[in-house]
Amino acid sequence: MRLPQLLSDLIGDLQEPGVLWQAVAIVASMVLGWALARVIRAQVRQRSAVANPGNEGRNAAVRSFTRVLGPLLILGALALSRYILAHYQHVNILNVAVPLASSFVLIRTAFYLLRRVFARGSEQLGATFQTFEKVFALVVWVAVALYITGVWPDILHYLDRTTLPIGRNKVALADILQAGASVVVLLMLALWAGTALDERLMGVQGLNMSLRVVLARVSRAVLIVVAVLVSLSMVGIDLTVLSVFGGALGVGLGLGLQKIASNYVSGFVILLERSLSIGDMITVDKYSGIVSQINTRYTVLKGLDGIDTVLPNEMLISSVVQNQSLSSRNIRGSTVLTVAYGSDLDVVIPLLQSVAAGVPRVLETPGPGVSLNSFKPEGFELELGFWIVDPESGRGGVISEINQRIYRLVESGDIKLAKAALTAEQVDRQIATALGNISQTVTN
Secondary structure, eight states, X not given: OOHHHHHHHHHHHHTSTTHHHHHHHHHHHHHHHHHHHHHHHHHHHHHXXXXXXSOHHHHHHHHHHHHHHHHHHHHHHHHHHHHHHTTTSOOHHHHHHHHHHHHHHHXXXXXXXXXXXXXXXXXXXXXXHHHHHHHHHHHHHHHHHHHHHTOHHHHHHHHHHOEEEETTEEEEHHHHHHHHXXXXXXXXXXXXXXXXXXXXXXXXXXXXXXXXXXXHHHHHHHHHHHHHHHHHHXXXXXXXXXXXXXXXXXXXXHHTSHHHHHHHHHHHHXXXXXXXXXXXXXXXXXXXXXXXXXXXXXXEEEOTTSOEEEEEHHHHHHSOEEETTSSOSOEEEEEEEEEETTXXXXXXXXXXXXXXXXXXXSOSSSOOEEEEEEEOSSEEEEEEEEEESOGGGOSHHHHHHHHHHHHHHHHHTSSOBOOOOOOHHHHHHHHHHHHHHHHHHHHO
């Protein structure tokens, strides 16, 4: 359809009484599509909020998908209207409206897939991502304009005739673009399916968290590999050539990528043997924190000070790891004090136990205990031990609260702390002072 012919057909339709039916079909399709999309969106949001009250990522994905429903329903209504009216009159205006609605659906669908893959949940989109969306929308609108005006067949013919030398063969530019488009589309669908499967697996409460992460990572990798292989076979590329690439990749892993490969293998080992799980409180070397993410290459520790530490998975395999949540979440804390000789330990020990038992985070079973560690020159050294069940919250706050309560008992006189023993220098200074006072007394 050439542009002059298109304009002539549109002007001809405008001069016929049947144009009103096309206008009514377009308006009715838009109203019906948006109304149905609004109703479906409200019901889906309500059901999603009830079925997944704590899964914000899944709820956001559902809300994002409902934005595609409006243009999709409008396109369906327009196509149906064109099919019905085509039996009774010319539908040139609807022939223009349907491609426009199709482009709108394509843009909304592509945005939905991109946001689901690269901007999960409520994450903010970067300026580069937003610019890419605008460029993609512009390309789609230009392609639709070329199709409507009839220029698109000429462009396809030019791309078919233009060839590029690749190796010993010449490949048409249209085939190269088709191959790239198929790879991109199938890869995006694979990533979208992997993201959806990841969220679904993370919502299964019956599986161990590490097993869920393993299944999600493996399924995504399998989907990506299948998408690439299918797209390559669709454009006629012989998959046997990949054996050469596989050999080159093996050499590359052996020489320069062995650390990266080691981290990936270590990540799957950690997830499969379940030595670490998301939410565990661990200490590796000088790093301590809560395991917030276990990825295939690295693990993220969130420290009690709010700082995230990215640790290579190989470090978690080859180093000593203290996991405070592996077999039990109960961890012990203690504070040491020295009471003066002459204190009644039968009174002091129960008093210290009651002090620790009154702190909210201290467990009743096993309860607080006091042990007599040693006899210091200045007094009895007592250790007050206690247990907590939330290592991710740290022990510093509990120890501080217990020490404050002990200090109140010291101020009230219920507990007498030992005075520090005098050092040799302090003893010599006191002897010198005493001798000086005696000498001055004798002189007087």
